[in-house]
Amino acid sequence: MRNGFFQFAGTVVLALALSATSALAQKKYDTGASDTEIKIGQTLAFSGPASAYATIGKTQAAYMKMINDQGGVNGRKINLIQYDDAYSPPKAVEQIRKLVENDEVLLTFQVLGTPSNAAVQKYLNVKKVPQLYAATGASRFTDPKNFPWTMGFNPNYFVEGRIYGQYILKEHPNAKVGILYQNDDLGKDYLNGIKAGLGDKAASMIVAEASYEVSDPTVDSQILKIKDSGADLFFSATTPKFAAQAIKKNYELGWHPVHILDINSVSVGAVMKPAGSEASKGVISVNYGKDPLDPTWKDDPGMKKYFDFMAKYYPEGD
CATH class of the missing domain: 3.40.50.2300 (Response regulator)
Structure with missing residues (x-):
C-alpha cells in the first residue's frame, strides 16, 4: 500500500512537471497577436469634412495586403480593421472602443486627425493599447511622460x-x-x-x-x-x-x-x-515627402516603385 502511494505520488508529480513544461513551451502574446496574425485597428475620415484623407487609409490597406502577399511580418499576416470616424471626436471614441473591446486589436495605427486622436488618447493610454503613429503633428502627442502609449507621426x-x-x-x-x-x-x-x-x-x-x-x-x-x-x-x-x-x-x-x-x-x-x-499658383509651403503629381519626381526610382505598387494594389487610387 505504501509503495502504491509513492508510485501514485510520483506519477502525479511527473504529470505536473510535464504540464508545467508544456505550459512554458507555449508562447504568450498580448491581445491581438498570435503565431499567425497581428490585429491592428484604425479609424479615419472615410466621410465628413476631412474625407479627402480617406485615400490615405485605402492606400495603407493596400500596402498591408502587399505585405501579406509577401509573407507578412515574420510569418504573421496583418489584419487591418478600419472604421469610419467621419473626423468626429464622439464617433472616434465609439469606434476606437469597438476596436479595443470587441475586435481586441493589438494596437491602433495611424488614427487620422488631431480631434479624433485627442478624443481617444487618454482611453488608449489607460488601456495600455499603443496609439502608434497618430496621424497628427500636434504637440500633445509627443508627451511620453503623461502618455507613454502614444507615438505621433507628423512633424510637429x-x-x-x-x-x-x-x-x-x-x-x-x-x-x-x-x-x-x-x-x-x-x-x-x-x-x-x-x-x-x-x-x-x-x-x-x-x-x-x-x-x-x-x-x-x-x-x-x-x-x-x-x-x-x-x-x-x-x-x-x-x-x-x-x-x-x-x-x-x-x-x-x-x-x-x-x-x-x-x-x-x-x-x-x-x-x-x-x-x-x-x-x-504662388502658394508657399513645405513637405517631407514626394508628391506623386509633381513632375519633378517622374524619373525618381522610389516614385516608380510607388506607381508600380499603386497599379497593382490600388489602381483606382488618386
Missing part, C-alpha cells in the same frame, strides 16, 4: 509654424499678417508657432486672426474679415476642404496676398486642383 505643427514665422521675418519683414486657423490643437499649435517665429514683432505684424470649426460649411466670412484687415500675407493653418475654399475665395475676390499654407493641405490632387490650378 508648432515647429512648422515657427519656421513660417522665421521665413516671414527674413523674406517679408514688413508684412501685415492675417491668419486663418482650425479651432483645435492643430490650428492653435500653428498659431502659437508662427507667433514664436515672429518673436517680438508678432503683435505688430499680425493684423487679423480668424478661426473656424470643422463643422462650418465654408470659411468665406473669415476670409473677408482677414482681407478687410489690410493683410498682405495670408497664413492658412487648415485641413484640405477649408484650404481649397480659402484659395478659391481669395482668387474670386481678386485678393492676392503672399499665401503660406500648412503641410496638411499641400496635396495637388486634394487641394490645388479642386481650388483651381490658376488660383493655386
Whole structure:
C-alpha cells in the first residue's frame, strides 16, 4: 500500500512537471497577436469634412495586403480593421472602443486627425493599447511622460509654424499678417508657432486672426474679415476642404496676398486642383515627402516603385 502511494505520488508529480513544461513551451502574446496574425485597428475620415484623407487609409490597406502577399511580418499576416470616424471626436471614441473591446486589436495605427486622436488618447493610454503613429503633428502627442502609449507621426505643427514665422521675418519683414486657423490643437499649435517665429514683432505684424470649426460649411466670412484687415500675407493653418475654399475665395475676390499654407493641405490632387490650378499658383509651403503629381519626381526610382505598387494594389487610387 505504501509503495502504491509513492508510485501514485510520483506519477502525479511527473504529470505536473510535464504540464508545467508544456505550459512554458507555449508562447504568450498580448491581445491581438498570435503565431499567425497581428490585429491592428484604425479609424479615419472615410466621410465628413476631412474625407479627402480617406485615400490615405485605402492606400495603407493596400500596402498591408502587399505585405501579406509577401509573407507578412515574420510569418504573421496583418489584419487591418478600419472604421469610419467621419473626423468626429464622439464617433472616434465609439469606434476606437469597438476596436479595443470587441475586435481586441493589438494596437491602433495611424488614427487620422488631431480631434479624433485627442478624443481617444487618454482611453488608449489607460488601456495600455499603443496609439502608434497618430496621424497628427500636434504637440500633445509627443508627451511620453503623461502618455507613454502614444507615438505621433507628423512633424510637429508648432515647429512648422515657427519656421513660417522665421521665413516671414527674413523674406517679408514688413508684412501685415492675417491668419486663418482650425479651432483645435492643430490650428492653435500653428498659431502659437508662427507667433514664436515672429518673436517680438508678432503683435505688430499680425493684423487679423480668424478661426473656424470643422463643422462650418465654408470659411468665406473669415476670409473677408482677414482681407478687410489690410493683410498682405495670408497664413492658412487648415485641413484640405477649408484650404481649397480659402484659395478659391481669395482668387474670386481678386485678393492676392503672399499665401503660406500648412503641410496638411499641400496635396495637388486634394487641394490645388479642386481650388483651381490658376488660383493655386504662388502658394508657399513645405513637405517631407514626394508628391506623386509633381513632375519633378517622374524619373525618381522610389516614385516608380510607388506607381508600380499603386497599379497593382490600388489602381483606382488618386
